[in-house]
Amino acid sequence: MDNIWFNIGLLLEYPIVNLKIIIDGVMIGALFALAAYGLALVWGVMNVKNLAQGDFVIAGGYVSWTLAQMGVYPLLGVPLAFVIMWGLGWVIYKTVITRVIERDLFTSLLATFGLAIMMAQIMNLIFGSDTQSVDMHWPTWRLGELGIIELPAAKVVGVVMAAILAIGVVLFMKKSRMGQAIRATAQDSRAARVLGIDTEKVYAFTFALNAAICGAAGAIIVMIWVIQPFYGITYSVRAFVIVTAAGLGNLPGVIAAGLGIGAAEQYGAHIFGIGYQQAIAVVLLLVVLFYRLMRQRRLRQVLQ
Amino acid sequence: MSMRKLALYGALLLLTVAAPFLFPAYQTQLATLWLMIIVALTWDMTGGQMGYNSLGNIFFYGTGMYVGAVITITLYFPLAEYTDASRSETFTFTPEMYFTGMVLGTLGAGLFCALSAYAIGPLFFGLRGPYFAIGTLGLAIAAGEIVSNIDILGGGQGISMPVYGGDFEVFKKIIYYVFAAMGVVLIVFLSWFYQTRFGKAINAIRDDEEKAEAMGIHTLRYKLVTWAISAFFVGMAGSISAFQLIHFEPLETAYQTINLGIFMVVCVLLGGKGTLWGPVIGAILFHVFKEVTWNYLLGWQWVALGALIVVIVVFFQDGLMGWLRHRKPEWFGIRVESREARASA
Amino acid sequence: MSAIIEVSHVSKSFGGVKANEDISLTVEKGSITGLIGPNGSGKTTLFNSIVGYHPIDSGSIRFEGREISKLLVPEIARLGLLRTFQQTRIYGKMNCVENMLISIPHRKMTLLEAFRRNTPEERERAEHLLHFVGLYEKRWLQAGSLSFGQQKLLEFAMALMNEPTVLLLDEPTAGINPTLINGLIDRLKHANREFGITLFIIEHNMRVIMNMADRIYCLAHGRLLAEGTPEEIQNDQRVIDAYLGAH
Amino acid sequence: MAEERKRSTGYHLGSVETVISVDEVVEQARAIAQAVDQADLLALAHNDPFVLVEDLRAGYGQMEILHGINLAVARGQSLCLIGPNGAGKSTVLHAIFGFNNIYSGRILVGAGEKKRDITRLSPQSKLREAGIAYILQDKSVFPGMTVEENLWMGGYLKDSPREAKEAAERIFEKYPRLAARRKHPARVLSGGERRLLEISRALVMDPEILLVDEPSIGLEPRFIDMVFDILDELQHKDGKTIIMVEQNAKKGLEFADIGYVMVSGELAIAGKGSELLENPDVGRLFLGG
Amino acid sequence: EECGTITLGAAISLTGKYATNGYHTQNGYEFAIRKIAEAGGVKVGDKCYNFKVIYYDDESKGDRGATLAERLINQDGVQYMLGPYSSGLTAAIAPVTEKYKIPMVEAEGASRSLFNKGYRYLFAVLSTSEQYLASAVDLAALMAEKSGKSPSDVKVAVAVENDPFSLDVRAGVIEDAEGYGMQIVVDEKLPRDLSDMTAILTKVKLVRPDLLVVSGHSKGAATAVRQIAEQGVSVPMIAMTHCEAADIVGNFGEAAEGILCSTQWAETLKYEDPIFGSAANYNEEFKAAFPEYADRAVPYQAAQASAAVLVYKDAFERAGTVDDREAVRDAIAATDMMTFYGPIKFDETGKNIAKPMVLRQIQNGQYNVVAPPEFASHELIWPRP
Numbered sequence A: 001m002d003n004i005w006f007n008i009g010l011l012l013e014y015p016i017v018n019l020k021i022i023i024d025g026v027m028i029g030a031l032f033a034l035a036a037y038g039l040a041l042v043w044g045v046m047n048v049k050n051l052a053q054g055d056f057v058i059a060g061g062y063v064s065w066t067l068a069q070m071g072v073y074p075l076l077g078v079p080l081a082f083v084i085m086w087g088l089g090w091v092i093y094k095t096v097i098t099r100v101i102e103r104d105l106f107t108s109l110l111a112t113f114g115l116a117i118m119m120a121q122i123m124n125l126i127f128g129s130d131t132q133s134v135d136m137h138w139p140t141w142r143l144g145e146l147g148i149i150e151l152p153a154a155k156v157v158g159v160v161m162a163a164i165l166a167i168g169v170v171l172f173m174k175k176s177r178m179g180q181a182i183r184a185t186a187q188d189s190r191a192a193r194v195l196g197i198d199t200e201k202v203y204a205f206t207f208a209l210n211a212a213i214c215g216a217a218g219a220i221i222v223m224i225w226v227i228q229p230f231y232g233i234t235y236s237v238r239a240f241v242i243v244t245a246a247g248l249g250n251l252p253g254v255i256a257a258g259l260g261i262g263a264a265e266q267y268g269a270h271i272f273g274i275g276y277q278q279a280i281a282v283v284l285l286l287v288v289l290f291y292r293l294m295r296q297r298r299l300r301q302v303l304q
Numbered sequence B: 001m002s003m004r005k006l007a008l009y010g011a012l013l014l015l016t017v018a019a020p021f022l023f024p025a026y027q028t029q030l031a032t033l034w035l036m037i038i039v040a041l042t043w044d045m046t047g048g049q050m051g052y053n054s055l056g057n058i059f060f061y062g063t064g065m066y067v068g069a070v071i072t073i074t075l076y077f078p079l080a081e082y083t084d085a086s087r088s089e090t091f092t093f094t095p096e097m098y099f100t101g102m103v104l105g106t107l108g109a110g111l112f113c114a115l116s117a118y119a120i121g122p123l124f125f126g127l128r129g130p131y132f133a134i135g136t137l138g139l140a141i142a143a144g145e146i147v148s149n150i151d152i153l154g155g156g157q158g159i160s161m162p163v164y165g166g167d168f169e170v171f172k173k174i175i176y177y178v179f180a181a182m183g184v185v186l187i188v189f190l191s192w193f194y195q196t197r198f199g200k201a202i203n204a205i206r207d208d209e210e211k212a213e214a215m216g217i218h219t220l221r222y223k224l225v226t227w228a229i230s231a232f233f234v235g236m237a238g239s240i241s242a243f244q245l246i247h248f249e250p251l252e253t254a255y256q257t258i259n260l261g262i263f264m265v266v267c268v269l270l271g272g273k274g275t276l277w278g279p280v281i282g283a284i285l286f287h288v289f290k291e292v293t294w295n296y297l298l299g300w301q302w303v304a305l306g307a308l309i310v311v312i313v314v315f316f317q318d319g320l321m322g323w324l325r326h327r328k329p330e331w332f333g334i335r336v337e338s339r340e341a342r343a344s345a
Numbered sequence C: 001m002s003a004i005i006e007v008s009h010v011s012k013s014f015g016g017v018k019a020n021e022d023i024s025l026t027v028e029k030g031s032i033t034g035l036i037g038p039n040g041s042g043k044t045t046l047f048n049s050i051v052g053y054h055p056i057d058s059g060s061i062r063f064e065g066r067e068i069s070k071l072l073v074p075e076i077a078r079l080g081l082l083r084t085f086q087q088t089r090i091y092g093k094m095n096c097v098e099n100m101l102i103s104i105p106h107r108k109m110t111l112l113e114a115f116r117r118n119t120p121e122e123r124e125r126a127e128h129l130l131h132f133v134g135l136y137e138k139r140w141l142q143a144g145s146l147s148f149g150q151q152k153l154l155e156f157a158m159a160l161m162n163e164p165t166v167l168l169l170d171e172p173t174a175g176i177n178p179t180l181i182n183g184l185i186d187r188l189k190h191a192n193r194e195f196g197i198t199l200f201i202i203e204h205n206m207r208v209i210m211n212m213a214d215r216i217y218c219l220a221h222g223r224l225l226a227e228g229t230p231e232e233i234q235n236d237q238r239v240i241d242a243y244l245g246a247h
Numbered sequence D: 001m002a003e004e005r006k007r008s009t010g011y012h013l014g015s016v017e018t019v020i021s022v023d024e025v026v027e028q029a030r031a032i033a034q035a036v037d038q039a040d041l042l043a044l045a046h047n048d049p050f051v052l053v054e055d056l057r058a059g060y061g062q063m064e065i066l067h068g069i070n071l072a073v074a075r076g077q078s079l080c081l082i083g084p085n086g087a088g089k090s091t092v093l094h095a096i097f098g099f100n101n102i103y104s105g106r107i108l109v110g111a112g113e114k115k116r117d118i119t120r121l122s123p124q125s126k127l128r129e130a131g132i133a134y135i136l137q138d139k140s141v142f143p144g145m146t147v148e149e150n151l152w153m154g155g156y157l158k159d160s161p162r163e164a165k166e167a168a169e170r171i172f173e174k175y176p177r178l179a180a181r182r183k184h185p186a187r188v189l190s191g192g193e194r195r196l197l198e199i200s201r202a203l204v205m206d207p208e209i210l211l212v213d214e215p216s217i218g219l220e221p222r223f224i225d226m227v228f229d230i231l232d233e234l235q236h237k238d239g240k241t242i243i244m245v246e247q248n249a250k251k252g253l254e255f256a257d258i259g260y261v262m263v264s265g266e267l268a269i270a271g272k273g274s275e276l277l278e279n280p281d282v283g284r285l286f287l288g289g
Numbered sequence E: 001e002e003c004g005t006i007t008l009g010a011a012i013s014l015t016g017k018y019a020t021n022g023y024h025t026q027n028g029y030e031f032a033i034r035k036i037a038e039a040g041g042v043k044v045g046d047k048c049y050n051f052k053v054i055y056y057d058d059e060s061k062g063d064r065g066a067t068l069a070e071r072l073i074n075q076d077g078v079q080y081m082l083g084p085y086s087s088g089l090t091a092a093i094a095p096v097t098e099k100y101k102i103p104m105v106e107a108e109g110a111s112r113s114l115f116n117k118g119y120r121y122l123f124a125v126l127s128t129s130e131q132y133l134a135s136a137v138d139l140a141a142l143m144a145e146k147s148g149k150s151p152s153d154v155k156v157a158v159a160v161e162n163d164p165f166s167l168d169v170r171a172g173v174i175e176d177a178e179g180y181g182m183q184i185v186v187d188e189k190l191p192r193d194l195s196d197m198t199a200i201l202t203k204v205k206l207v208r209p210d211l212l213v214v215s216g217h218s219k220g221a222a223t224a225v226r227q228i229a230e231q232g233v234s235v236p237m238i239a240m241t242h243c244e245a246a247d248i249v250g251n252f253g254e255a256a257e258g259i260l261c262s263t264q265w266a267e268t269l270k271y272e273d274p275i276f277g278s279a280a281n282y283n284e285e286f287k288a289a290f291p292e293y294a295d296r297a298v299p300y301q302a303a304q305a306s307a308a309v310l311v312y313k314d315a316f317e318r319a320g321t322v323d324d325r326e327a328v329r330d331a332i333a334a335t336d337m338m339t340f341y342g343p344i345k346f347d348e349t350g351k352n353i354a355k356p357m358v359l360r361q362i363q364n365g366q367y368n369v370v371a372p373p374e375f376a377s378h379e380l381i382w383p384r385p
């Protein structure tokens, strides 16, 4: 308890720390948001709850890491991971997902859980269980008193790339015909077929797109943090938390929620200790859910 | 009940009783098998029969462990000293102390879990579908993380339960029979429970809750009671597991969300959701497969397990029972009478 | 006769759309009351307000003298106020008999009673009602695989099984074969007469409503346009202009 | 078809005296069923069928619902299927569009030499390749998209999004009711408004053949007339071929050139719409007396 | 002549969060087995035996470890066990070996919580974990006095993993710090999947402690060293565990300078035994046997693993039997020997009470013993550069 007051005191004593926390949080949150956005897509369109989301992220990271080992310039890893993970996503769709699509909640959840286990373990067998990262050897800018705010160039570039990717995907969904077809299929696939939309293609596209987004996120992550075969679950949990908190079908909300959760986690880590980081994310989820529940109750409704 | 059915059930019961003597080297695995059956059956109560797919039932398992342990310990010793990392004193339990603790602890764990399910239920049952699944998962994750920061519960080191002083063979049999008895009681209870109006009502909630509400069914009450019953059994199973494992820690043993927490769902899916025997069959198949791969495919065991899950889900989407139902609908009472039959004749 | 449902000055709007504006009406106990009006005039909205699907903006709704506009759906349903849905809702994965058995009046049961099995009388009643709506032969089929109209009939049978005090029916005959509609009407009247179930019915099919209702309310643009006996309504120029058209 | 058509409006009034149970209807319908042979059907379609269904057996999963259905309709003709609930009317349309399992039989589209077998064509290719549009019996708007976007989706197969938007504008001009709500998500429309949206959305692509499942369901009386007017115009002005299912059987038979009565997955009676209207058995069993 | 085989069982973390250390441990076992075989094996009566170990991967998870121990005993018929890596896994496995009355000599579970359960069959060759960094507190007090301050002015920051080992390390530090009246300004726990501790380091930057203590196995050490450098945290004294295992010198070079590392064993200490020779000799031969250690310090986790095997050899020889488990257990309990790793003598709870721990500082990329004074080979560099 004393600890907590002390930590809060620090925030008041050094207001700049707040800024630092928010910056850090947004940087992490941006990457969570990417994975969550992909999840929201497949969830919304295909009603597939992809538990392998985090493993796609990690796989993307290893793709980029391997390329870097082979001498490819690390930044190129991002688009390359996007492309390669697109392919992997397509293959997984054609072999597994196409058979579980439009089934009830748990079918897809479990199929992808199985996939997640396999992917993590296969990565472990290939890359070993040590943490890996790609060092960009770029400078770090320090701002504020005591150099409290650090802006490693790698992180800044990573976040900018994440933003570009996110904007690209959002525009694509709104403007392009494929994007529209995806949205229509999400809402009523039978009606979409009646209008001549090839839903199978839409599904495959969506799933591959999701894998690609995750892959690119992973490629960014490996430049600024570390990856390890079993870290996927962290990203999966965050992605689910974010999508659930934002509410299904609320794609812009996903990005906001991602940034928000990133920042909230950092605040929580500061105030309660980093041991509580994961707990904070999920408690926050519960709080958001219950808040929305109460609001719905006033509307004489439930959350579904 | 027909004679054949009676004979079948008699044989199964006999096998249950004789199993530890037939396979003495596998007693622990057999006990674990019963644990899997219990958690699968209880998961199916809410997941398969009521349509509330919880990913957080492991919460009751972990809580059961802790409650069982805390009761057992506090009956005789101060908890804080028992769990202190740097204590040097050794606490010993006589057999009487041990068994009193086990009985009271396990009952206490069951009751505590049932009550807490009843208490938190109104919050969670406002959530539907995926929200409920993720919300309950959140509950389990949060509980694990929080317990791992509570020093008096041993924090991240977990708790080491007292060790049974007597013959170890006897101990293994005790654990097995306690689990088995719990499982048999549960099966008998459920086979009655699903036949009652209550059982039908929770099926209605699964199929269309809004409709059920509009029909005046006490949906919340029924949901709470069902979850509480389910939590009661899981909590007791957790407590027994604590005695079986002796040492447990919060994140990987007690609130093990991605192992047992998901495995119980896999078992149910494998066997068939919403049926009485589906979860039992599923648990047996899953457990056997898991043990076999862990024995013979070491290193690749997780890959094999993942592949198994994918294959199950892809090819037996409704589980074995669902597959049978599709093959032999008449076994499940699906039929059209008279005129329709004539029409297609 | 006394009023069993009293709706007074109820308004409800969604964003900018005023679905119900200052609507007052009463449903007499034991009567059959009709509610008509053009598409989008707010009929379903009014039903939803009564059974508690959303909060109302203003006004009051009383059931048997008790204010219910703040209660939740299940609470209202347990008072014996039942509704069927415009988009049919049945328990798709269960067979018809189970659908019926679930529909026994749970509100009259204690928790302990719920822990009993269905009685033979209940089963008999269920089969009887299924027979009546013509689903007897399909009673072991999964309800989800019944045709559209069959599902409507099943839903109706379920409502009867529940022995409600008041039954709100939202377009019960939409999509039902005209000849079968006659049977449905007959049965509804029967239910009204024999069991004393008060009926409040939304219909577009004038043949149905004019032949059944004791009293009809007509909505248009969210407001109450006219009320009266079927004859009065049929000859009300406002109703003809807004709804019926020339015929 | 120049003769003046006399039609009833809305749901038309009438007595409700004839009370027959479902079983009775089916029973009696069987009794009056005539062997409907292929030649008669073809004759009804002027021996030049544009849509031809031959001995179709279809159903859901393993369950056969249609036991050998034949159907023929000429270009620019309309056909109405009536029958008790559960007779399999919707299933026929489902089968033509490819939404269920076809065990045997053929579905052919096209006139004369250009006949084409579309039995195995996937649903999403039906509109593009065979020009078949389908208005489903139950809800099929995209609830989260606005009314406008729903109409644009109707033109998904058009070459450019602009064309789709222009088509949507034309529809808004025609139906101010929809225009008034163009920016609202379709989920909030009332039952009738949705139906209108579904029908107009199906027309954006200007299909050759329209499958319409109970167009009048849930519509207010004046709308019913309007819908039938639209269909009338589509058939007679634009020369579309219409296959319709309608429980408002009087309305349906008055409208359609050909009427089929279906019972338990089989054809019981076929004839000109006007003939069926006059058939006392049909009147008693299917028109509500 | 042909030697027989004594089969030992071990569940080891080859994957998961303890994988690196599991690997060091396994290497330590294997090296000892090889050396013992070269020296003529274990002589029991007039027969000779060689050791063989059945390994399983416990995935760094306690419940897996317990299951595997049971499998080793039940299915593989193992009679004697070697320990897994980490106190947490030892705590999970010990009850199993205890139930089956299977002796387990372990080398990688140092938490005191292992030795207050009354286990009869559990023996640890290492010093318990509260001693790991307690001497760093003494050093900090000393330095405070030297620079004219009182030890009670010293501010201590603690960041430890939430596991039995690190919690016990923390307990030792806090006990000692409180003894001096020092102020604990940061006291945080590291999560299971640690990849980022900036939040803690930010606080450290703000409160400027005089001593920063980190304990979190290899991952904790690696993350801490990297981020301390990245964030430009300057604390006069930083002490941590697992420096060698994480090879912080090799991985982070400059950034590791001046960090204090606790160790159970150092190759510069003057211990020796007939099998391995001196500590320095062990160091050399081990590097020769496992070339991947050529450019780095041999982690003490490997050395103590070898020592555990040595205890078995000694005990079997004194017991004069390989079949009578009770006799072997008693022999182990009676161990009193000198090894290259230091003296080994178990108290009645099974922990080694004969051996002290030392603290090394990284100076110019070398690990130099700086405390306690009787073992120190170099002067402490303070404050940290």
Ligand SMILES: Nc1ncnc2c1ncn2[C@@H]1O[C@H](COP(=O)(O)OP(=O)(O)OP(=O)(O)O)[C@@H](O)[C@H]1O
Pocket: C014, C015, C017, C018, C019, C037, C038, C039, C040, C041, C042, C043, C044, C045, C046, C086, D188, D189, D190, D191, D192, D193, D218
């Ligand atoms: N949830 C909602 N949000 C916004 N507008 C709504 C909502 N529900 C209904 N409306 C609007 O309120 C009006 C009344 O709708 P309502 O469903 O009550 O009509 P109705 O009289 O039942 O029509 P119908 O006969 O077509 O079923 C309609 O214009 C509809 O679009």
Ligand SMILES: Nc1ncnc2c1ncn2[C@@H]1O[C@H](COP(=O)(O)OP(=O)(O)OP(=O)(O)O)[C@@H](O)[C@H]1O
Pocket: C144, C145, C146, C147, C148, C149, C150, C175, D060, D061, D063, D065, D083, D084, D085, D086, D087, D088, D089, D090, D091, D092, D137, D247
């Ligand atoms: N998805 C399905 N799975 C299995 N059986 C089905 C399915 N849909 C319909 N059926 C069965 O097919 C038969 C015919 O259904 P269909 O929907 O074609 O009837 P319909 O003639 O359109 O009736 P209605 O007028 O009520 O719409 C019904 O008996 C029904 O039980």
Ligand SMILES: CC(C)C[C@H](N)C(=O)O
Pocket: E085, E086, E087, E088, E107, E108, E109, E110, E111, E126, E129, E165, E166, E217, E264, E301
């Ligand atoms: C000997 C050391 C490596 C201690 C070990 N990390 C433990 O958990 O106890």
Ligand SMILES: [Mg+2]
Pocket: C043, C044, C045, C086, D190, D191
């Ligand atoms: Mg309505």
Ligand SMILES: [Mg+2]
Pocket: C147, C148, D089, D090, D091, D137, D213, D245
């Ligand atoms: Mg139909």
